[in-house]
Amino acid sequence: MSKSTLGTLLIITTLSLVAASFFFSQTAVSGGSDDDNEGYFSKIQYRGVMPVKNSEYQNECSSCHMAYSPGLLPAKSWQKIMTNLDDHFGDNAELLPESQQNIANYLLKNAADKSNYYRSKSIVRSLRNHKVVDRITQTPYFIRKHHEIPKRYVINNPKVGSFSQCNACHLNAEKSSFNEDEVSIPGVGYWHE
C-alpha cells in the first residue's frame, strides 16, 4: 500500500469514528422518541420534571399516592387543590393550617409554570387556553402520552387501579423520571409501542 493510500484510509477512518460518536451521543441524550421541540442542550440540563425535595410535602402528601413533583401542574392547579383539601377527590386530606401553608408555598413556588424542566414546559404549553385542572391526568399533555394504553391495563388492573398511581408503572417516578424506557406495567411488562 502506498503512503498516500494509507493516509487517505486513515483520514476516512477518523472521520467515520467522529461521525459515529456524534451519532451515538445524540441518540443517548435524546433517549427514545419525544415529540416536544425543546432544544438539544436544554434536554441535557433539564431532563424530566423537578424531583421532590421537601420533606414536609413528602410526608404529608404521599400516604394515598406518591408525592407528585410540583412541576407536573401549574400554580393555579396547585392553588385549587390546596384550597379544597377537605374535599379531595372523595377523601379528606386536610392538614394543620401551618403545614398547609408551607406545602402550598412549596408547590406554588416550584409549579410547572415556574420551571425550566422541559416536561413542565410541555405540560404548561398543552394547557394553553384550557380551564384550570386539578389533575395531572387531565392535562392534554398527559392524555396525549397515555391514550394508547388500554383500560384493562389500568383501571381493571388490580395492581394499578388508576392513572394517578404513576409509580405503579413508571419505575423511577419517585425520582421524577418518566422516560419511556423506564415503564413496566404490572402483569403486562415493559412497554413497547
Ligand code: HEC
Ligand atoms: C387520604 C388520602 C389522600 C391524601 C392524604 C392526599 N391525597 Fe391526593 N388524591 C387522593 C385520591 C383518592 C386521589 C384520586 C386518585 C384516583 O383518581 O385514583 C388523589 C389525587 C390527587 C391528585 C391528582 C392526581 C391525578 O389523577 O392527576 C393530586 C395532584 C393530588 N392528589 C395532590 C395531593 C396533595 C398535594 C396532597 C397533600 C396536601 C394529597 N394529594 C394528599 C387521596 C389523597
Ligand code: HEC
Ligand atoms: C398503567 C401504567 C401507567 C401509569 C399509571 C402512568 N403511566 Fe405514564 N406512561 C405509561 C406508558 C406505557 C408510557 C409510554 C407511552 C407511549 O410511549 O406510548 C407513559 C408515558 C409517560 C410520559 C411520557 C414519557 C416520554 O418519554 O415521552 C410521561 C411524562 C408520563 N408517562 C408521566 C406519568 C405520570 C406523571 C403519571 C401519574 C400521574 C403516569 N405517567 C402514570 C404508563 C403509565
